Amino acid sequence: MSFAAMTAALGQAAPRKRILVLAVLSVASALLSNYSFAVLNIGGYPPLPGIWFGLVLAAAGYLWVTRSPFELLVIVLITLAAWLLAYHVAIVVDGSVERLLRPAVSADDETGPWLLRHRDATKFAIDGVAAGFVGSLLTMFGSSVFCRSLRAPAHWARTLLVGSAAGLMLAAVDTKLNGLLLLFIVWQPAVAASIAFGLERRS
Secondary structure: OOHHHHHHHHHOOOHHHHHHHHHHHHHHHHHHHHHOOOOOOEOOEOOHHHHHHHHHHHHHHHHHOOOOHHHHHHHHHHHHHHHHHHHHHHHHHHHHHHHHHHHHOOOOOOOOOHHHHOHHHHHHHHHHHHHHHHHHHHHHHHHHOOOHHHHOHHHHHHHHHHHHHHHHHHHHHHOOOOHHHHHHHHHHHHHHHHHHHHOOOOO
8 A cells, every 4th residue: 555545544534543543653763752852952952852752743734734845843742842841840840849748848858758768759740740731731732733623621631631641651750661652652642642532533
């Protein structure tokens, strides 16, 4: 099957198939985001995760929304901005939560409340929810600029809820698991699937 025929077929895909396509692309993006995380750093901010995920959403735009190179570039750039802002929010919130929790209990105190005894996991979870909300908010904005069907309040509410909840995966950074990989491989496919559900077939 030629590329044109494949994209034409995918352009008429039902919601379930759109979700599957974006989920697969997002898993690839998540792996790239994790393993290229430290490859490029600009002013303390790693831009590549935002670029990879932006390309996934641009692919969705190409298949189901627009073929304009300018509009696809805008989707990538807004998604990149969403990632960078979410990253910044996580840093700011982390500092604030750290100041609140630090004097509450010592690192080896096993007598205090669970949330304080595991304060790193606690603050990473809070960081993740805040960053997940901000990231999904701006990502949804970027995806809906050229897609009217995504402007429905239900699609926004679902995507923001999914993005915020998936941000909890940042708490895994405090475990022996690869926390960033877990975050990326949950957050990106979840948000992409929510966006895909709200897309309409190309007319």
